[in-house]
Amino acid sequence: MRVNRILLSSSLIVVALVVQVTVLARLHLPGAVPDLLLLTVLGLALVYGHVGGALIGFFAGLLADLAPPADHAAGRYALVLCVIGYLAGLVKPETGQVKSASGPMAVVVAAALGSTLLYAGVGALVGDTAARHVGLGSLLFTAALYDLLLAPFVVPGVMALARRAENDPLADTSSTKAGDISSGWLAGGTGLRIGGQRGNGGLRARAARARVARAGRIKGVKRL
Structure with missing residues (x-):
């Protein structure tokens, strides 16, 4: 990954995590918490592809695992976002431009459901049964709903910033x-x-x- 990608991705991930921990997590909404970090990873993966999406997802999830008030095993959310970033990068538009909003919205819903299921599955493997007490069905519904409502304000902006960074005249490809x-x-x-x-x-x-x-x-x- 080039320097401009690393700087942009790191900045967006840190901002998304801070907003999620300090604002969204304190709204005390029923069910799941709106996952701004997931939406940021999706926006970057749709521009950078599956390799960039996997790397960004892994480091974003690892940062979330280590940031307080995390109460789960380190590496759990890193694995989830790594897989989600990789899969989202596979549906990256060939031209880099999204023709309609239906594609990204479908990716958001699938990522919200998949990340919740994968997170609960990994938790079950390590003995965390919190999802059973909360109710997996309500978590899936609220996660998809909140992320879908938040996505139009996050994903297009992240993708636009990533595409602008790709057109940097100091980038390697442009130099070539x-x-x-x-x-x-x-x-x-x-x-x-x-x-x-x-x-x-x-x-x-x-x-x-x-x-x-x-x-x-x-x-x-x-x-x-």
């Missing part, structure tokens, strides 16, 4: 393209100069022959 274009300009310029010299030489030769012909006609000299 600039080098190719410069090489093409140099080659094209050399060709034009050579062609111009040849063209000018041809014009001068034709002009000289014309002068000789005029001189021959004027002086009455027979041309061989």
